[in-house]
Amino acid sequence: MTQQNIVIVDTGCANISSVLYAVERLGDQVTVSDSPQVISQADKVILPGVGSAKHAMKNIEDKGLVETIQSLTQPVLGFCLGMQLMCAESAESGFNNENEQVACLGLVPTTINVMKADGLRLPHMGWNTLTFEGNHPIFKGIESGAYVYFVHSYCAPISQYTIASCTYGQPFSAAIAKDNFIGCQFHPERSSDIGSLIIKNFLEM
């Protein structure tokens, strides 16, 4: 693959450097940007994110990037909160704002709710297994049962958009996709060889 233009959206959240390094480890050039023009012209777009949906959506709105992201037609990969932002709305509005729904980007018509972990400890933090639903190319070369790294307290339910599931108390979407938008609830950039392969598959789409 020669010199494609990979852009990480600068959402103003913390963990951008670890996502950046993960792409660089695969030998690809990557730009971090919040410029609508740079993002629109990318071959591949990565939407990272750590923090609350409310805070991140406010950053994206303040930077004037909502329509930019919504109109992307190239492959877009969301990591963790980046996946959640792709959904219609999220219940994760930060401390002291319970019961408030946060409108998200509406790219995948599903919602984000607090995990019903059936008495297990939250956040769901650590390595857990993927079970694939269908045969999405982002998981090429990986078999169900592979471990990836999760850190989250909110999740998307199982739906027609689920391409991988995981179970913690109850089953939830470990990854979702619709058209060119793909989101992983886990952190591929922190998921060792499996995560690296997922990013590589995305870059080769």
Added chain:
Amino acid sequence: MLAKRIIPCLDVQNGKVVKGVKFRNHEIIGDIVPLAQRYAEEGADELVFYDITASSDQRVVDKSWVSKIAQVIDIPFCVAGGIKTAQDAQQILNMGADKISINSPALLDPDLISRLADQFGQQCIVVGIDSYFDKDTDQYQVYQFTGDEKRTQKTQWQTFDWIQEVQKRGAGEIVLNCMNQDGVRQGYDLEQLTQARAITSVPLIASGGAGTIEHFTQVFKQSDVDGALAASVFHKKVIEINTLKSTLIKQGVAIRPQGILC
């Protein structure tokens, strides 16, 4: 199923990995980055880097190595040592650390835990607790400034009270270091950890005392901790991480196997 975590801890002093016995007499083990890389490749689930001199020297952890580690390793890692403010935490998280861990600064200013959890999210705020069993009083006591033996001192806190306090204040994970066991490889303090587990609703990581594979089996099966941290047995290759993990899997502990398609 959520896997139990194997966590090598790298104590850092002046940019080198060191290890002492019972927190004393530190010897240099090697350079940080190659050792971190080796552990990630061998199947470590997470790494902790602990600047053991930071809090006691009134300075923040030397940070240049944090981004170097973030560049080369692809598993989560936590940085501890001298993080006293939200700015300190922000800088380390921006450099690519997944979590930050606070210990003595939390004892001096317990509200720091809440401020950090509010700003960065509970999941990346770890509280480290150095606990010493005092035979005279028959109590587990919290100690601070354990990186420097001249300044190490007992605090007003009993361990189980402090565990409950830090959770109320927003700790996302607790590392309980049992000082009586540290570095002597006689096994984790199962009694203390089991009691701690019963009152801990966030992930609990056992630290101090690992010497054999059986010690890891015991701490996962008997104390139900989420992760087990160890240093010298990994540095000195007394235990190989992949052998440890395959043995634990055979014994029925939920563990992420080493190797891509196991």
